[in-house]
């Protein structure tokens with residue numbers, strides 16, 4: 514029997530505000546990177562997923578970051594690291610000064626995350642297709658040790674073109690990994706075009722159900738639906754996956770669904786327009 518839990522209104526409001534702050538920080542880092550370019554579209558599309566996760570069930574802070582009993586998070590689509598750095602800045606792991614060093618010489622904040630547990634970054638990533646296998650390995654380990662830790666992973670939909678992702682999809686059910694929660698940021702685009710142009714990978718819900726997962730298609734910008742996915746106990750020992758319908762560039766009108774913003778330079782003029790738009794959500 515499934516046990517449903519609804520998010521309370523105050524938490525929902527708080528998470529929405531945090532997601533807006535995360536989006537503003539993404540833009541600040543992209544702007545500070547100057548001519549280095551930054552992955553903007555795919556960072557904005559995961560902002561609601563990451564904010565809901567970190568503000569509700571995945572509670573980390575400077576005191577518990579080295580605690581072996583705590584849950585683990587893996588950003589498999591490592592190029593979307595601006596979202597990751599933004600939430601870690603919001604939580605006090607990464608300082609405001611460090612945020613402004615993104616992609617600069619000597620910075621700890623590279624274009625893909627490099628493990629730095631003191632800063633809340635527990636896994637290096639960037640070569641697409643690797644993060645879910647790390648997540649499956651961790652989840653198996655926790656089961657074998659009879660530990661209660663959960664493992665959370667965010668995958669890109671383009672990333673799901675990688676064969677290694679499907680090897681992990683195949684074995685998660687065999688090991689009864691109900692401690693594994695995966696989000697696919699299904700924004701329908703990848704680096705050089707739309708999924709339809711490059712490699713169609715539709716019906717992920719049906720495919721993953723057939724692979725033995727608790728698969729659910731959700732709105733990846735709905736705080737309620739993301740929360741519901743995280744807390745609904747299915748009691749069936751299967752791994753959990755949310756196929757999150759998202760918009761690449763979500764939150765900034767001229768970036769939304771425009772794949773020119775996959776990896777590019779953010780000028781001062783565009784930065785100002787975008788921040789202005791996001792500020793209106795807080796008025």
Ligand SMILES: Cc1ncc(C[n+]2csc(CCOP(=O)(O)OP(=O)(O)O)c2C)c(N)n1
Nearest residue numbers: 555592639640641669670671672702703704
């Ligand atoms: C193994 C590997 N091949 C290629 C790349 C280059 N690359 C960076 S982002 C990207 C597109 C990924 O698409 P998706 O996962 O849908 O990300 P999003 O559109 O959400 O940014 C590619 C191919 C990479 N990082 N790793």
